[in-house]
Amino acid sequence: MSNVLVIAEHLDGQLNPSTGRAISAAAALKADAIDVLVLAEAPDAIAAEAANYAGVRKVLTVARAENAHPLAAVLAPQVARAAEGYSHVFAPSTTFGKDLMPRVAALLGVGQVSDIMAVEGSHRFQRPIYAGNAIVDVEAPADATVVATVRTASWPVAGTADSAAPVEPLALDVELPSHTRFVGLEQAGGDRPDLQGARVVVSGGRALASEDNFKLIYDLADALGAAVGASRAAVDAGYCPNDMQVGQTGKIIAPDLYFAIGISGAIQHLTGIKDAGTIVAINKDPDAPIFEIADYGLVGDLFKIVPELEAAVR
Amino acid sequence: MKILVGYKRVVDYNVRIQVKPDGSGVVTDGVKLSPNPFDDIALEEALRLREKGVADEVVIVGIGPANLGPHLRNGLAMGANRAIHVVSEDAVPPLAAARVLLKLVEKEQPGLVIVGKQAIDDDNNQTGQMLAALWDRPQATFASKLEIAGDKATVVREVDAGLETIEVDLPAVVTTDLRLNEPRFIKLPDIMKAKSKPIDSMELADLGVEGGAPIRATSYAAPPKRSRGTMVENVGELVDALKQKGLL
Ligand SMILES: Cc1cc2nc3c(=O)[nH]c(=O)nc-3n(C[C@H](O)[C@H](O)[C@H](O)COP(=O)(O)OP(=O)(O)OC[C@H]3O[C@@H](n4cnc5c(N)ncnc54)[C@H](O)[C@@H]3O)c2cc1C
Numbered sequence: 001m002s003n004v005l006v007i008a009e010h011l012d013g014q015l016n017p018s019t020g021r022a023i024s025a026a027a028a029l030k031a032d033a034i035d036v037l038v039l040a041e042a043p044d045a046i047a048a049e050a051a052n053y054a055g056v057r058k059v060l061t062v063a064r065a066e067n068a069h070p071l072a073a074v075l076a077p078q079v080a081r082a083a084e085g086y087s088h089v090f091a092p093s094t095t096f097g098k099d100l101m102p103r104v105a106a107l108l109g110v111g112q113v114s115d116i117m118a119v120e121g122s123h124r125f126q127r128p129i130y131a132g133n134a135i136v137d138v139e140a141p142a143d144a145t146v147v148a149t150v151r152t153a154s155w156p157v158a159g160t161a162d163s164a165a166p167v168e169p170l171a172l173d174v175e176l177p178s179h180t181r182f183v184g185l186e187q188a189g190g191d192r193p194d195l196q197g198a199r200v201v202v203s204g205g206r207a208l209a210s211e212d213n214f215k216l217i218y219d220l221a222d223a224l225g226a227a228v229g230a231s232r233a234a235v236d237a238g239y240c241p242n243d244m245q246v247g248q249t250g251k252i253i254a255p256d257l258y259f260a261i262g263i264s265g266a267i268q269h270l271t272g273i274k275d276a277g278t279i280v281a282i283n284k285d286p287d288a289p290i291f292e293i294a295d296y297g298l299v300g301d302l303f304k305i306v307p308e309l310e311a312a313v314r
Numbered sequence: 315m316k317i318l319v320g321y322k323r324v325v326d327y328n329v330r331i332q333v334k335p336d337g338s339g340v341v342t343d344g345v346k347l348s349p350n351p352f353d354d355i356a357l358e359e360a361l362r363l364r365e366k367g368v369a370d371e372v373v374i375v376g377i378g379p380a381n382l383g384p385h386l387r388n389g390l391a392m393g394a395n396r397a398i399h400v401v402s403e404d405a406v407p408p409l410a411a412a413r414v415l416l417k418l419v420e421k422e423q424p425g426l427v428i429v430g431k432q433a434i435d436d437d438n439n440q441t442g443q444m445l446a447a448l449w450d451r452p453q454a455t456f457a458s459k460l461e462i463a464g465d466k467a468t469v470v471r472e473v474d475a476g477l478e479t480i481e482v483d484l485p486a487v488v489t490t491d492l493r494l495n496e497p498r499f500i501k502l503p504d505i506m507k508a509k510s511k512p513i514d515s516m517e518l519a520d521l522g523v524e525g526g527a528p529i530r531a532t533s534y535a536a537p538p539k540r541s542r543g544t545m546v547e548n549v550g551e552l553v554d555a556l557k558q559k560g561l562l
């Protein structure tokens with residue numbers, strides 16, 4: 001008997017589709033029921049979106065002014081209380097879920113399974129370790145709540161339900177701390193597709209050598225309708241914002257088509273693209289490790305190749 | 315103010331990890347071990363706060379086997395005032411590590427605890443958040459900037475949507491992201507000086523914390539391998555190939 005509570009991630013009144021990926025992982029448990037919990041200041045529109053995912057029994061909402069921003073210290077006691085009666089509590093392994101769920105687990109006095117990539121039984125899961133260079137099978141105790149984050153690149157977004165699940169407000173009598181306060185969020189993203197959900201991603205590395213040159217990557221991405229990613233080296237050097245970093249400590253993505261441009265292929269970067277459909281590498285060094293895993297490799301100077309490619313796909 | 319820093323020893327990030335043929339674990343015998351990169355960043359941040367006069371003492375904590383000495387000496391050489399070694403031959407999962415850190419927090423009364431956002435062996439990304447929960451204090455995870463003024467800290471966090479800024483009351487737990495700082499290199503004279511710095515050693519059981527892993531690893535496997543594909547000669551060939559696969 002598995003009853004799963006999935007914690008919804010949202011921003012600016014919109015549900016993040018990674019929630020739908022966590023629902024897919026919950027469905028893989030052959031769960032008896034999957035409920036979604038929306039903690040927000042104004043949860044109704046978000047809940048209505050969540051109610052449309054296939055497999056959802058009901059959506060629970062907690063409307064509180066304190067829930068306007070995703071502060072783990074504020075959300076965790078509510079999730080821990082709402083978890084009563086559920087066998088599993090899942091959230092996507094995004095920075096939202098990674099921040100929140102260990103705090104929930106500790107409040108419940110249980111361990112956490114991070115980054116579920118496969119479900120092998122109600123309490124048996126596969127997860128990556130060592131930057132994805134090994135996969136471990138883990139077994140959580142059957143007599144305790146399973147608190148877990150779901151590796152989004154391993155799961156599709158759940159389908160659409162024939163009819164929407166009911167939405168119910170949930171009254172939680174929990175005191176919330178005031179020791180943690182939201183100050184602001186600086187969002188880099190423009191009109192380009194979201195990196196974590198995009199079908200095509202174009203990433204640039206240290207070889208771009210400047211913020212100005214990184215425009216080459218944006219232009220190619222726009223010609224392809226693609227999202228833009230980057231290596232850590234490119235982010236560290238300030239060529240592009242931090243939310244573009246792909247890899248072990250950045251975003252783990254699974255686009256159908258990935259372009260690695262002027263990226264050497266360090267294991268920490270490759271971890272982020274293991275599940276990509278087709279990988280194209282453009283690098284001037286024929287011995288660059290990225291070619292070991294690329295489906296198509298092109299050796300040459302990116303400053304010549306990228307504009308040609310852009311012209312060819314426009 | 316005293317700062318407690320999590321300082322874990324892990325397989326060096328450059329090592330190519332091999333899974334043992336019988337699936338019982340990964341090969342760690344004879345491989346290079348190093349401080350967790352995020353913990354070097356944590357220690358560096360603590361040292362900078364001490365150099366600014368915000369903190370007066372930096373204490374590193376390592377939970378691990380009896381032979382952890384040289385690793386802790388490394389942190390002392392970097393500049394920590396002293397080290398606490400909690401001896402455990404078995405690997406300590408995040409919840410147990412958080413319980414250990416809570417015991418030490420109760421004893422040491424730090425104004426700030428800085429740990430890495432994740433240990434790059436198990437990639438769990440849990441311990442700091444768990445400690446903050448057990449301690450009932452704020453957490454500021456994935457920090458790329460930390461400023462302390464009086465009894466408050468302002469922290470810029472690297473989140474999927476961009477950069478989030480939060481303010482927390484101290485004491486609090488901060489977990490480090492890669493861009494918080496660049497750790498200093500250790501100089502030879504510092505290694506000599508570190509020899510006389512104290513390492514306080516205790517058993518896991520002395521702290522009343524149970525080891526063991528409630529979440530059990532049952533078997534290990536190598537990930538599916540991607541293999542080398544085709545080299546194309548020019549942009550035209552590349553575009554044709556992608557078109558043929560229906561990708562363009
Ligand atoms: C704990 C830890 C976590 C990390 N996490 C991440 C992570 O999440 N993501 C990540 O990406 N990295 C991560 N790294 C860093 C990683 O180890 C590499 O340092 C980084 O990925 C290198 O970035 P790069 O490939 O852009 O740069 P480089 O390795 O310097 O490669 C640049 C490449 O560009 C090529 N090149 C140069 N000029 C040209 C040209 N004109 N035309 C074509 N090609 C050219 C070169 O041949 C070279 O292959 C992490 C490291 C650590 C220690």
Ligand SMILES: Nc1ncnc2c1ncn2[C@@H]1O[C@H](COP(=O)(O)O)[C@@H](O)[C@H]1O
Pocket residue numbers: 319320321322323350352353356375376377378406408411428429430431432433434436437438439440441442
């Ligand atoms: N055995 C340990 N010894 C010292 N610090 C630890 C230990 N385990 C975890 N930590 C700290 O907690 C951080 C996050 O670890 P984890 O939750 O395992 O990814 C690490 O970067 C360390 O700062």
